[in-house]
Amino acid sequence: MNFDDTPQEAAFRAEAKAWIGANAPKQYEEELRKSSLGRTVLKGANILEVAKAWQKKKADAGWACLHWPKEYGGRGSSPIERVIWQQEEGPFGKLSGMFIIGHGMCGPTMMAFAGEEEKRKYLPPLASGEKVWCQLFSEPAGGSDVAGLRTRAEKTGDDWIINGQKIWTSGAHYSDYGILLTRTDPNVAKHKGLTMFFLDMKSPGVEVRPIKQASGQSDFNEVYFTDVKIPDSQRLGAVNDGWNVSLTTLMNERMSIGAGVSTGFPELFDFCNSLLLDDGPAIEDRNVRSRLANYAVKASGLKYTSMRAISALSKGDRPGPENSIGKLVAGSMVQEVAMYALDLQGAAGALSGPEDAEIAGKFQAMLLRAPGTRVEGGTDEIMRNIIAERVLGLPGDIRVDKDVPFNKIPTKGRA
């Protein structure tokens, strides 16, 4: 048991470190380091432009999408090298936020199902950040139940005509392309009538409307499709096999380890270290210490769980299921941490303006953004189902709609 690099890993780390040291946009390092959930902004700069410039710079030097094959814009690195890169990239990795879906989900799906010509055309600019991709799965009628989606794709000649609505599409407003899951046969059971495509987000008939979130920000969108034409050559996988294609997309997420989820603990620990309560420093208060210790062991537990997965990668093994707990634990923890930080601030905890609030309203922003973390990318409840079924081997839920033709499934609860 050790935390040492192999000689090969150490050489890779040294090379990555040197390149990052010489090329990263250091003027933003401090702001990126301090940014936390609900607040990643750069004063006096457009973060999207900074992010795109950094990604392009990496791509030009061969440091983009490390684990992708070289011919598609990657470096052909091993999974452990990708993790080492992320460790060395540190706060600058926060600039990759806008590319996570494209690089983590859309790219691998294209690699598995697109034709060679399409792969060579679309993947390199995706890797270099010149083109941004989004993922169009969720719908008003299909959130956790993704296969309940209703957006129709109908074949006319060599094209497909798309009508419907997607929701919760991250980054659709700045995306150039998207992968799109549609219903192509409503007369069969819901999982069996889906087909996957990729499309140009600038196609006629695509309308993107930002969603104003409960936090006041707009990271997500509704996307409307009105008679949008997609050529059959942009179909991914067989007609009506879209569910299996989407599983490939989602399974690729399992391998993307190391992009740690925010727990809020380091921020809370720092805050308590400097906070003075009426009767002395907060860090010396028994109750505060007990709460902090409980959060500390969750945060360290997640950190070392991820190290165990990285070790498996380092040995060339597939990581075990342990990492599936990350989002579930961190999501509710960051929410509790934010609430506790406000509690420690007393009545002033309600203030969120950067001038008047404690540490410029960091925990207030965290609090307001936190509910989303427990829903996006699989709700807490879906995550628990996944652990129960795939890790512990418990039976799947009884699905009353499983063998029912999609168009016979009830669509309303209380009539």
Next chain:
Amino acid sequence: MNFDFSDEQKQMRDAARKFLAEKCPPKAVREVLDGKATYDKALWKGLAEMGFLGVAIPEEFGGAGAGHLELCVIAEEMGRALAPVPFSSTVYLAAEALLLAGSDAQKQKWLPKIAAGDAIGTLALFEGKGNPSPQAIKLSASGGTLSGVKKPVPDGAIADFAVVAARTGSTGRDADISLFLVDLKAGGVEVRSLTNIDPTHGQAELTFRNCKAEPLGAAGEGWGILTQVLDRAAVLMAFEQVGGSDRALEMGRDYALDRIAFGRPIGSFQAVKHILADMYVSATLARSNCYYGAWALSTNASELPEAAAAARISATQAFQHCSKNNIQVHGGMGFTWEFDCHMYYRRANATAVTLGSLSYWEDQLIDRMRKKNAA
């Protein structure tokens, strides 16, 4: 990076699991639970023969000289099997104290006997309620004899010798505390067994009346040694707790798969699945914290104090969480004497307070994190 046990260490874990499955089934645990024996003597001998008692004891003192990572994997299996033997008192506390502070003669006298299963040792620290603190130690030492009362002392009624924390000064500082080694079979100690929530693991009161004792380590250094012993024992005990957590989770999972209600396995209800998923989460967090503790323990890293506290807190929480919810998943049957669930619940809650309770370790963790931050 290899943040995992080696293949050899995993083989040792498998060997321990196999051995314990055979020699320490729930029926054997119940012999002690029901008061038919004070501990499982045959199992104790068997553990010695397997080389498990001396796995971390150097060869020159009769052990296998393997190391603490090996001891961690065995500890996990001991916890999983609820082994009703004085393993933690003898191996994590007494042997570790001897290894840290014993003279060559003291090590030669006791360590080979521990490895051979011929001596049971323990640590006599507590004097009634409260957590580890130098101020709480009243038992006094003068002229090579000890006077005072220690309780609870784990496995105190069956121990052959004890490491005893005694007051040798009154300055109010840590330096007031010294450690002593007492041969409990040599007279001068009155032993009274104490009823406790986990009868598979005895507790006792030891009354010392001008009892002969020899110093263990230098005078006035007792508290420093104790702190190190407790940190080391915390990691090892945490592995027992993780072993127990995993077993409780498995029991709950298996029952949920077998038990039918409302026409379906209860494990198909989300209310039950989510209980079990949360048990998996706490057991996984604890295991990962324990691995870090194992690394720090085996390398004597400067991170050990922080790593030990984190492992201890996380594993205590996990074992309590998993053992109580294992009963919940079992429903009424989980609350019978006949089902084994309560044995895990008892062990979880007893181990939660030995070595100092959760609130003690929480306090320690934050202290140690502050120190590291300041450094």
